[in-house]
Amino acid sequence: MSAPTVVAPTSNQELQEAVCACSHLAVRGGGSKPGLSPEQPAPVTLDLRLLSGLLEYDPGEFTFTARAGTPLKTVAATLAEHGQYLPFDPPWVDQGATLGGTVAAGLSGSGRYRYGGVRDFLLGVRFVDGQGRLVRGGGKVVKNAAGFDLPKLLVGSLGRLGVLAEVTFKVFPQPEQYTTLRLPQPSLEAALATLATLARSSFDLEALEWVEEEGCPVLYLRQGGLAAPLAERQAALRSWLGGGEPLAAADEVRFWHTARELAWVPEGSLCAKVPLRLEQVAALDALLSAYGAPRRYSAGAAWAWVAWPAAAAELHRALSRLQLGGLLLKGQAPSPLLGIRSAPTLAERIKGVLDPFNRFPPLG
Amino acid sequence: MAQTALLDELARSIPPERLLRQPAQLVPYESDALTAFRSRPAAVLLAATQEEVVQAVRLCHREAIPFVARGSGTSLSGGSLPIQDGLVIALNRLNRILHLDPAQRIAVVEPGVINLAVSRAAAPYGLYYAPDPSSQQICTIGGNVAFNSGGAHCLKYGMTANHVLGLKVVLPDGEVVELGGASLEGVGPDWTGFFVGSEGLFGIALEITLRLLPKPALYRTVLAAYDSLEAAGDAVASIVAAGLLPGAMEIMDALAIEAAEAAVQAGYPRDAAALLIVELEGEPLQVEAEFAQLLQVVDRSHPRTLSVAKDDADRARIWKGRKSAFSAVGRLSPDYLVQDGVVPRSRLGAALAAIEQMSRRHALRVANVFHAGDGNLHPLILYDGRVDGELERAEALAGEILQLCIELGGSITGEHGVGVEKRQYMAALFAETDLAVMAELRRALDPGELANRGKMFPDGEAPALRAQGPHPLERLGLLSRE
Incomplete structure (x- = not known):
């Protein structure tokens, strides 16, 4: 087999032409999530990094529109100039992750806890489907109920239903300052109980991360907002919890940077996201302990980030046994979707409309 | 047969x-x-x-x-x-709350459960269901899901789709599928999000897993009166520019104020040209600090009066006027049409000025009540169906408003959905290809176009007769429009 050809379109029209010209192709952006690419490289790779740049940004609207290949880092820097941010905290900013890759992977980070995930902040899309059609869904305003919600269909579509060309997001004003409380837990059961209690409390946590430190769960509780009342807010939280140790400012920044970049995942290790309900944490944690797999539970254990030390096929089988689904982000497998599948017949029917010639890799 | x-x-x-x-x-x-x-x-x-x-x-x-x-x-x-x-x-009879898990912060409900019943059931756990359409005392979750309903808190909290995590659905061919689940996150395409807002065209939701939120510990509600709609709109822009993120920002014009006062005596200043309601909520220490900032910003916007809700009863009174504004405006006129277009927040002033001109040109009164935080307009076009040609004029005016929303970069509907009413404007909002793809997606699930046929798509059948007057439920005071 000849080496795969790389095509890098510079406009929506070139993107459409490229899709029409290939019988089999795969899409890549910044390359931060190689697990999403098919195991057998497609003859043609569409590199979206030249489809980059902000198209519209009015800070007063709390929205922006950008080309899909725009690096998150560029977006974050522009938003920060106006005191705004992407509240869902997408991962791998420093590794070159793009807006389009984040949407296609359906990835959110720690900030998911407070206001919602990538699905909740994506307002509109333009994408090229498998027939080369440039399709628009959603809109550019923060509230819109017209037509089918194609933006949400593209969230997590893994480049299997279409190639994202442009995305419109809602953004929020960034908290003036953050502070984080470190709260060690004696056991997994205790950590789960703390999460359950916090879920019902009216403390507005920006993020809630669960880290394994020397065999014990440690919770990191992040608060954010206006600078003036923040110390007192943390004291109130601490007194309510009956403990917890405030992180020094530099440690605070470092901790959340490590979380966002998944910098704790060993170099060369497989990395997967496994969505969870609280009652599923114990069984998954037992499995991961047995394999000695480093892990973190993010956004109040809404999902686990797993650094898997064995073969992807083994994780796939183990997740299936636990009735869990997962997404392989680093590493290679026949499909990035691991474990149990959601709505397979529906997936097939929708794929049949958007990619009838199977130009993109299979969704299953 | x-x-x-x-x-x-x-x-x-x-x-x-x-x-x-x-x-x-x-x-x-x-x-x-x-x-x-x-x-x-x-x-x-x-x-x-x-x-x-x-x-x-x-x-x-x-x-x-x-x-x-x-x-x-x-x-x-x-x-x-x-x-x-x-x-x-x-x-309506499928009205059971099947499961409520406070630790996971979810409720699994059947489609006939009333919106407000979810918050009532969650209240003992300190939780609530955020989307609050004005009809929340009577509308059902199934309908909210089908039309991706909104409410007054969408800028900060999003619409119904942002609060639905999982669904059990019967597709139009009778296949039952489970989408999403009880976790905040999933992998693969967001089927749940794709189903929400499909206006019944993708089948019927049988079970809905809703995300619940902790009830804010403190609310601070401000009521400011202005001499012009423009001044109220400018105040909203300054609040946003200050980096504040209020849970709700609502504006009413003179006609809406007059009507609301006559109906529920909310204590609004009757001679104001515009009224702005702003509400902050959250942790007390943070809210109080934001509130001090908010008062400064609002003060600088030169309101003619400025008041703050003293207690829960006062807050409820302010909201009662706002939420009853639609049915109240209905008392000023035998008939009215409600529109639901959205414009970018920065174009609110331009949109309102244009609507005022249209109102004069068509010689029909228009009352404005809107969600200023998210640019969602709700012009109420007053007409008398017994007067020859008034309905037609009202419809023409409504169409011009939707066209205006599209031109200003917005949408034809923020929360009411397309339904039968706005079908013909879909072709102005979306390109032919966009609509073709949507129609193909629909036929992939429903080749016979049986599920809610005639809705959303511009060329649907229109088997409808005309009639005027309030809905029977509205006459009984059970239904309010927003």
């Missing part, structure tokens, strides 16, 4: 008091809250179980009979308007 075969088969398992076929029984189901349209179905099934819904959908599929799911019938876009000679599947 196919209808006869269908109804005879349904009648074998459904008692006659739950399978309505007599004209007199069908009348209350001929329209929803968009009363300008009426249509008589062949029958109404008052489904009592999920199995009955699935059975009915399968029979409709077999006999190629179109069907419409219906909750409380509060759609303002004609979303639950029956299809002539089709089946109405009424879901």
Whole structure:
């Protein structure tokens, strides 16, 4: 087999032409999530990094529109100039992750806890489907109920239903300052109980991360907002919890940077996201302990980030046994979707409309 | 006839008091809250179980009979308007909250559960369900899901889709599928999000997993009166520019204030040209700090009066005026049309000025009540259906407003949905290809276009007669429009 050809379109029209010209192709952006690419490289790779740049940004609207290949880092820097941010905290900013890759992977980070995930902040899309059609869904305003919600269909579509060309997001004003409380837990059961209690409390946590430190769960509780009342807010939280140790400012920044970049995942290790309900944490944690797999539970254990030390096929089988689904982000497998599948017949029917010639890799 | 075969088969398992076929029984189901349209179905099934819904959908599929799911019938876009000679599947009896898990912060409900009932059930755990359409005392979660309903808190909290995590759905061909789940996150395409807002065209939700939120510990509600709508709009812009993120920002114009005062005596300043309600909520220390900042910003916007809700009762009174504004405006006029367009927040001033001009040109009064935080306009066009040509003028004005929203970069609907009412504007909002892809997606799930036929797409059938006047539920004070 000849080496795969790389095509890098510079406009929506070139993107459409490229899709029409290939019988089999795969899409890549910044390359931060190689697990999403098919195991057998497609003859043609569409590199979206030249489809980059902000198209519209009015800070007063709390929205922006950008080309899909725009690096998150560029977006974050522009938003920060106006005191705004992407509240869902997408991962791998420093590794070159793009807006389009984040949407296609359906990835959110720690900030998911407070206001919602990538699905909740994506307002509109333009994408090229498998027939080369440039399709628009959603809109550019923060509230819109017209037509089918194609933006949400593209969230997590893994480049299997279409190639994202442009995305419109809602953004929020960034908290003036953050502070984080470190709260060690004696056991997994205790950590789960703390999460359950916090879920019902009216403390507005920006993020809630669960880290394994020397065999014990440690919770990191992040608060954010206006600078003036923040110390007192943390004291109130601490007194309510009956403990917890405030992180020094530099440690605070470092901790959340490590979380966002998944910098704790060993170099060369497989990395997967496994969505969870609280009652599923114990069984998954037992499995991961047995394999000695480093892990973190993010956004109040809404999902686990797993650094898997064995073969992807083994994780796939183990997740299936636990009735869990997962997404392989680093590493290679026949499909990035691991474990149990959601709505397979529906997936097939929708794929049949958007990619009838199977130009993109299979969704299953 | 196919209808006869269908109804005879349904009648074998459904008692006659739950399978309505007599004209007199069908009348209350001929329209929803968009009363300008009426249509008589062949029958109404008052489904009592999920199995009955699935059975009915399968029979409709077999006999190629179109069907419409219906909750409380509060759609303002004609979303639950029956299809002539089709089946109405009424879901109000599927009203169980199946599961409430405070630790996971979810509620699993059937589609006939009333919106507000979810928050009531969650209240003992310190939780609530955030989306709050004005009809929340009567509208059902099934309808909220179908039309991706909004409310006054969408800038900060999003719409219904942002609060639905999982669904059990019967597709239009009778297949039952589970989408999403109880976790905040999933992997693979967001099927749940794709289903929400599909206006009944993708089938019927049988179980809905909702995300609950902790009830804010403190609310701070400000009421400011202005000499012009523009000044109120500028105040909203300054609040946003200050980096504040209020839970709600609402504006009412003079006509809406007058009507609300006459109806519920909310204590609004009657001589103001515009009224702005801003509400902050969250942790007390943070809210108090934001509140101090908010008061400074609002003060600099030169309101003629500025007041702050003293307690919960005061806050409830302020909101009561706002939430009843629509039905109150209805008292000023025999008939009215409600529009639901969205414009970018920075274009609110331009939109309102243009609407005022249109109002003068068509010689029809327009009251404005809107969600300023998210640019969602709600112009109420007052007309008298008994006067020859007034309805037509009102409709022309409504169309111009939607066209304006599109031109300003917005949308034709923020929260009411397209339904039958705004079908013809879809072609102005979306390109031909966009609509073609949406139609193909629909046919992939429903080749016979049976599920809620005639809604959303511009070339749908229009089997509707005209009528005017308030909905029967509205007359009884059970329904308010927003």
